Amino acid sequence: MDTDNAWQIITTLASGVDPITGEIQPADSTLQHPDIVRALYVASMALQERLGNSSTRRAARPERAGAPWSDEEDLQLVQAFEEDIGPNDLADRHQRTRGAIHARLIRLGKIAPDSPDQE
Known part of the structure; x- marks a missing residue:
């Protein structure tokens, strides 16, 4: 490995x-x-x-790359995701990588684990 x-x-x-x-x-x-x-x-x-x-x-x-997620940030992420905000904008808003946004949405049950990272 x-x-x-x-x-x-x-x-x-x-x-x-x-x-x-x-x-x-x-x-x-x-x-x-x-x-x-x-x-x-x-x-x-x-x-x-x-x-x-x-x-x-x-x-x-991004400034918050690798930082722990707060409950408030999770809530903001879910709300923006449900408003159809794209992954690039979500990453910019949260100062995180697109991969971190994708992984967090999986963890929060908003997307399937096998879903591709969308543009």
């Missing part, structure tokens, strides 16, 4: 999604515990740096 694949798996786990099946983890899952989620995000950030995402690429990342 290469570092990029490991990063994708860890990031998906941190989003509360099983990277193999695409299923959202139940609320009582160990993977949903706040300490576990934080640890996975720390590991994800460390791997990003190892992949060369430090310095120049870090400046290009």
